[in-house]
Amino acid sequence: MTEVTLIQAVNQALKVAMAKDPDVILLGEDIGVNGGVFRATDGLYKEFGEKRVLDTPLSENGIVGMAIGMALQGLKPVAEIQFMDFIYPAFDQIVSEAAKFRYRSGGEFPAHIVLRTPYGGGIKGGLYHSQSTEQLFTSTPGIKVVIPSTPADAKGLLLSAIFDEDPVLFMEPKRIYRTATGEVPAGDVRIPFGKARIAKEGSDVSVFAYGSMVPQTLQAANVVEKMGIHAEVVDLRTLVPLDVDAIVASVEKTGRAVIVHEAPKFSGFGAELSATISERCLYSLKAPVLRITGYDTPFPYALENLYLPSVDRIARGIERTATSA
Amino acid sequence: MTEVTLIQAVNQALKVAMAKDPDVILLGEDIGVNGGVFRATDGLYKEFGEKRVLDTPLSENGIVGMAIGMALQGLKPVAEIQFMDFIYPAFDQIVSEAAKFRYRSGGEFPAHIVLRTPYGGGIKGGLYHSQSTEQLFTSTPGIKVVIPSTPADAKGLLLSAIFDEDPVLFMEPKRIYRTATGEVPAGDVRIPFGKARIAKEGSDVSVFAYGSMVPQTLQAANVVEKMGIHAEVVDLRTLVPLDVDAIVASVEKTGRAVIVHEAPKFSGFGAELSATISERCLYSLKAPVLRITGYDTPFPYALENLYLPSVDRIARGIERTATSA
Amino acid sequence: MSEVGDPSKETMLRGFRLMVLGRAADERGTNLQRQGRIGFYVPMNGQEAAQVGCGLALDAQDWILPAYRELGVALARGIPLKTLFDQFFGNSADLLKGRQMPCHYGYRDYRYITASSPIGTQIVLATGIAAASLYKGEKVVSVPFFGDGATSSSDFHAGMNFAGVYKAPVIFFLQNNGWAISLPREKQTRSPTLAEKAEAYGFPGVQVDGNDFAAVYKAVSQARARAVAGEGPTLIEALTFRMGPHSTSDDPTRYRKSEVVASWREKDPIDRLQSELIAKGWLDEAGAEKIHEEAKLEVQSAIDAAEKSPPPDPSTLFDDVFKEPTSLLEEQRREFLEMVSQGVLRP
Amino acid sequence: MSEVGDPSKETMLRGFRLMVLGRAADERGTNLQRQGRIGFYVPMNGQEAAQVGCGLALDAQDWILPAYRELGVALARGIPLKTLFDQFFGNSADLLKGRQMPCHYGYRDYRYITASSPIGTQIVLATGIAAASLYKGEKVVSVPFFGDGATSSSDFHAGMNFAGVYKAPVIFFLQNNGWAISLPREKQTRSPTLAEKAEAYGFPGVQVDGNDFAAVYKAVSQARARAVAGEGPTLIEALTFRMGPHSTSDDPTRYRKSEVVASWREKDPIDRLQSELIAKGWLDEAGAEKIHEEAKLEVQSAIDAAEKSPPPDPSTLFDDVFKEPTSLLEEQRREFLEMVSQGVLRP
């Protein structure tokens, strides 16, 4: 095992899956000759050829519709949407077709596809290269939503996604593509869906995060640790399916909960987490659940650092929640 | 004042606005010669002509894009999306353009449009003629979301929407298009956004609903009334902007809250309501907030009546919440 | 699949029987809705030649991606009538488990993809299937069915473009029936023909008389031969007419003149094929009459059989969201079944 | 706007100056990004003739809907250089209030719509603007700018189709620069030319040498005359080449050969126009040199001025979501400003 970055782990997972199963095929804009604008598919075109790594025309509904069609014919396509901000032209194919195919056909036609897409801010991408809209998909029954925060999770969860028979949206935290590094097991080692990861144990307050907010939250936990506050940091890993048991268990233990995500607060995924916690753990809660999120505005450019939950803002929120009445 | 149905009230609002302001223009599929598949625009083509009531080709991104373009040139377009289930091809135009135009242009280019669309179940419409996906839009900063439940609200809120300078999604509860009847003031009488309506006063438990779930909830409130439970029914009317003050005031009074909507529970709009209530009223809550919603599946056909919150199911939920510890 | 080019006598007779059967089933579909026995119906009346002609020119291994009006194609594929009526009733025997409005059926054994309602989506799915067939080396085509209205959809543009780029074996089968609900073809697009839209994607488009069974058969069989030979996709515009309403929710008298409808009645595809067969001496009046009668009986017995099945079991509501239900879905199912058993929830 | 048809001497000279100014500004845009002084840049290098030629053939009241590479159009419109650099810096003087990545500027006074990043969306917006102009009786056109890649987008299909149907006064100005990031034009679509895609929508498409200032001017001015005369839209495919990377994030050596780039360098639009002007005797070498020098100075002073403005005020973060902020937004703003004042939030 050697240290790799998160994006290298993505690349490895694709390579392992392709080597193992000829039905795994990649498609997307600039993923072939160019190796992807973030280089997630670097080297794969050379290794597997143009029949398995398809450079597509500029049409996201084309990409997703093609992928679903390929899946209907028995392949296991992995499509890349260059930025999550550009997934919307494919929205109809995702919610009307992919997410509903198995159900509407009584199980006859599952849509076995993976949609990989870099999401989130922190790269000076402004309104259209920074969004984090997991909520659009978590609220759509029939599609799984996966967001890794470490190289090992990226590889293991992506491998699970590729061989999972349901449609999976695989959101990659591009901000930490190269800064998150770690060891990754060789070969086809998968991480199951629906199992949260305790990134740091603690007893005073539970903090739930995913993707690029996990490293921020861990840093914040270290800040409050110095004040004597022991925060438990839970990395959710998969939003659908959600590990409700792990969430409830942690809050029952600590009696306090903080949620961190990049997306706007109003009607964001944090609302489901907050509601779930308050509804299920009301009698254990010693303080109101706190959501630390992006603001309810489009994603800004110049003021991005003020918009995104920062280590200081998260630390302040954890501290307040841990110490309130 | 005479009794009209909800859809007649929609028709009246359009007529009043068009007569008053030549910049108000309608566009959509089958809205002209045919008067709309639900007859919302009945008679308007005849009265105002083909230049003001545009039958469009079958393309929702075309319809919404056209509407935004018209607004940029100073018109006040009101576009119809035939069923909410068919809004997804226009999703990119709605979230990337309409919702972000004012912000991204520093206020130079607002997108003054209304998107009217019938939503919801109860008409045996199955997966693709029944959806209620308000949370896709409530979670997108920059677009207002309005859902009337009575003829008077339909007219007054639609008039506000047409003259509001922000993009407005106006969701019409098609299930009660013809069953909701009532008096409606003549002329250009508007109802402001962001003000919930107390549909029934009560002291034991607060029930929040909107659109077609309001009549269901009122019936359920009558059922529990007979058991001596006084439920307060709050019709939210506009989800964005949300009348948080009214919600908090009601829950502070009753100490108990139930939320009713048609959409699936997980990550639905009810999550925001539940989270808001628990976060802001934790110390007043005598029981966990309850969400009574559609299930986390695509919308069914044969089993629709089991899927949608029924009067009995709502009554049971209100009763349990009102009487729990 | 049979011959490439002109249909044989056998194919013509088979086509005639299927068209008559389709008409009979279709009329009952509308009636069942009017009687309140099913919830909705989408008539194909008038489009039988286009649909059956196309269906018979394909191979059993080809992939069908219908819109919602393709009863003739389903029958040409051999899907049993009872399967279709089970779906119309949304009963427990329905392959779709009662999950969709009538006319949205599908059947994997027949490579007939379960329909959805949004217009156009199947067009790009067809290109994906075809690309996969190419990759796997299967010599089959994909055939999306759609209308004049669907040519305005985003997925028409994407499906056509990708098929051109990858030379995917797709036959884009467009039934131009003159209307998209109330919008006449002339207002859908200003292109003189719909067939020529194919040129924008670098492959041929052909127009064919959609009420002429043999002409449709020939065009499709030739497009199929081209596609499996690796020469890429074809767009076929079959000119036809929807004789009835758009669906049982529609009132076409609001937007079109009865004279136009009457003029198309003169071109009825079944009458026309019947006359042709009689003229060729391949059929006589009595034989035709018998086919019509048998069709009605066959339809009746399918309806009788389908109407016997009870509605779907409530607990199936939670199946097939995912391959395995999540724990949250199982939790919902438990609460739901409790309410069903307590009578709180009633169908 | 000036003459319809061939450009006058005055227009040619004006065009030359603008192209030179654009090149100078564009080179500095890239340099500023390389130096870390701005965050991102999208060079137009090589496409000056197409952009300025088109821009000058339009009227001040016409509507411009750029993609993100249209510096030449912005200058032809008369948008001040400082306005552009303010946007690149995302400073407090930026009309966009620092909300977007560089190159996404807009300016209502110039009827220049603020750009967004998603490819193709502006194409259908242009049709909507044009339909509104028709309705209002304004004799103006809308001009969406887009690339070869954008022809695959859904909004290209919708925008073209609606424009055809409503005979909207739109000039669809397509700069075919050979590439959509790494995808060559030949893999974007199989249609032999992009111009002919217009036929699928029932209106003319013309191909023009996009590196020939006068040819572009002529084609656009004629399309404009057609449009305002009520004859409907035109698609213009300007054949050109992107000399630099797609953006400062791109490395074109990964996907294209230097020989191809070199061959296009021979066709440089500025060199070409300069030679033409000299050949016509409308300019001499010294005059040209002076124009180049002045351009550099003008750009430098715009940068100097723009770099003086501080970043946007934090509280502006919450403006312009809606015309009036909601109470929830005001609540967020209050908490936010508290954290800013306490130093919890730092830029």
Ligand SMILES: Cc1ncc(C[n+]2csc(CCOP(=O)(O)OP(=O)(O)O)c2C)c(N)n1
């Ligand atoms: C995306 C979408 N928009 C609108 C509708 C509503 N709708 C159903 S059928 C139809 C017209 C389709 O016309 P066409 O493609 O010509 O097929 P036909 O019904 O004539 O067979 C419309 C507008 C829909 N189903 N999907």
Ligand SMILES: Cc1ncc(C[n+]2csc(CCOP(=O)(O)OP(=O)(O)O)c2C)c(N)n1
């Ligand atoms: C909907 C969408 N998908 C993908 C992208 C990423 N992207 C930005 S520019 C581009 C290529 C555009 O090519 P073209 O239209 O030819 O314009 P050019 O850059 O050559 O001027 C791509 C794929 C995007 N911005 N929007």
Ligand SMILES: [Mg+2]
């Ligand atoms: Mg039609």
Ligand SMILES: [Mg+2]
């Ligand atoms: Mg290009």
